[in-house]
Amino acid sequence: MILSEIADNLSLEIKTEGVDLGREVTGGYVSDLISDVIGNAHEGFIWVTFQVHLNIVAAASLKNLAGIILVRNRIPDEETLKRASEEKIPIMVTPLPAFEVVGRLYDLGLRCQ
Amino acid sequence: MISNTEGTFFLTGKDFVNAGKASSRLKKVLENLGLPPGIIRRASIAAFEAEMNTSIYAVAGIMHYYITPETIRVEIKDMGPGIEDIALALTEGYSTAPDYIREMGFGSGMGLPNIKKNTDSLTITSAVGEGTTLDFVINLTGTSEGAEHDTERNC
Numbered sequence: 001m002i003l004s005e006i007a008d009n010l011s012l013e014i015k016t017e018g019v020d021l022g023r024e025v026t027g028g029y030v031s032d033l034i035s036d037v038i039g040n041a042h043e044g045f046i047w048v049t050f051q052v053h054l055n056i057v058a059a060a061s062l063k064n065l066a067g068i069i070l071v072r073n074r075i076p077d078e079e080t081l082k083r084a085s086e087e088k089i090p091i092m093v094t095p096l097p098a099f100e101v102v103g104r105l106y107d108l109g110l111r112c113q
Numbered sequence: 114m115i116s117n118t119e120g121t122f123f124l125t126g127k128d129f130v131n132a133g134k135a136s137s138r139l140k141k142v143l144e145n146l147g148l149p150p151g152i153i154r155r156a157s158i159a160a161f162e163a164e165m166n167t168s169i170y171a172v173a174g175i176m177h178y179y180i181t182p183e184t185i186r187v188e189i190k191d192m193g194p195g196i197e198d199i200a201l202a203l204t205e206g207y208s209t210a211p212d213y214i215r216e217m218g219f220g221s222g223m224g225l226p227n228i229k230k231n232t233d234s235l236t237i238t239s240a241v242g243e244g245t246t247l248d249f250v251i252n253l254t255g256t257s258e259g260a261e262h263d264t265e266r267n268c
Contacts, residue, residue: 034165035223038158039230051218055165058133062140062158079130 001025001108003067003090006046010104012069012092015081019090025066028110030102034059041065046110048101054080061087071098115146115182115253124167124174124191129217132168135176136160139187146180148253155231156185156251162224163189163247169214170194171244185251195241202237203229 004021007014014021026044031037032051041047043064049056052074060068067090070076076084076091084091094101120142122135140157160176167174171193179186196202203225210220229235232249239245 032218033221033223034218035162035221035227038162039223039227049218053129053217055129055133055217055219058137058161061137062154062161064154 001110003046006105006108006110007092009108010069010094010096010101012094015070015076015091015093016084016089018085019067019088021090023066023090025110027112028102028105029112030098037065038062045112046105048098048105050074050098052076052080054083056080057083057087057089057091060084060089065089067092069094069101071096071101115148115180117179117181118142118146119177119179121178122176124164124171124176124189126168126171126173126191126193129168132165133161136164139176139178142178143180143185148185152185152251152253156187159228159231159249159251160187160189162228163187163249165219166224166245166247167191167193169210169219174244181253183252183254185253186248188246188248190244190246192244195243196237196239196245197241199237199239 003023003025025046028046029041030048032049034055037047037059041063044066046067047065048069050071056068057080070093073095124135136157139160143153143156171191174191177188201207205226206222208220208222214220233252234250236248
């Protein structure tokens with residue numbers, strides 16, 4: 001499943017410009033701990049989190065993740081969005097809480113494996 | 114063949130806007146050398162975690178990298194509080210980070226274990242009240258490039 005299909009399905013608001021929404025998403029991970037994501041998420045995963053500071057971009061870039069979903073309408077720092085555009089990491093926002101987002105991603109067939 | 118390459122980045126403590134920039138620049142150096150993606154990923158993760166530790170705990174630090182055809186060697190030396198019990202610090206889940214650091218998603222006690230997992234050797238020397246030096250090596254020959262030591266997928 002590609003990123004834009006997920007974005008459409010969950011009505012995600014895309015906050016970064018010039019990023020690749022045609023990328024294949026290989027799985028998902030949910031965590032608010034940066035080192036947990038670095039240690040356990042895998043390339044091509046979508047990451048669901050409450051964190052908004054710019055090191056989420058560094059973590060996503062290190063693991064070559066497909067994108068980041070911010071839950072509960074969390075507003076990313078300006079610096080975060082700037083860095084995300086530079087590093088080509090899509091950041092998307094939803095009013096839904098993490099539990100709901102992950103449930104819907106699971107329904108769409110995404111797994112953490 | 115990779116020619117010997119070395120360089121130094123200066124790290125500032127408690128600066129979470131610039132934290133991560135040194136490891137990001139190191140990643141670019143490795144990419145420019147044309148190293149395999151798995152090697153670059155492992156080295157970048159280890160450097161990032163070490164850089165974040167300097168940001169969280171220390172006043173300042175230095176990251177020095179030295180790349181030869183055989184190894185990537187990175188030394189991160191900080192002026193920080195030092196680590197009292199290194200074995201304990203290497204235990205997954207153990208952290209002394211203050212609450213405001215944890216609120217940013219750091220201080221989960223997974224940084225040093227992540228460094229260990231992604232490197233072929235890790236040496237930590239520390240003196241309480243003086244600082245900590247991390248020295249890690251990633252082999253460029255004789256290993257499968259992207260293999261983390263812990264190959265089990267944890268999710």
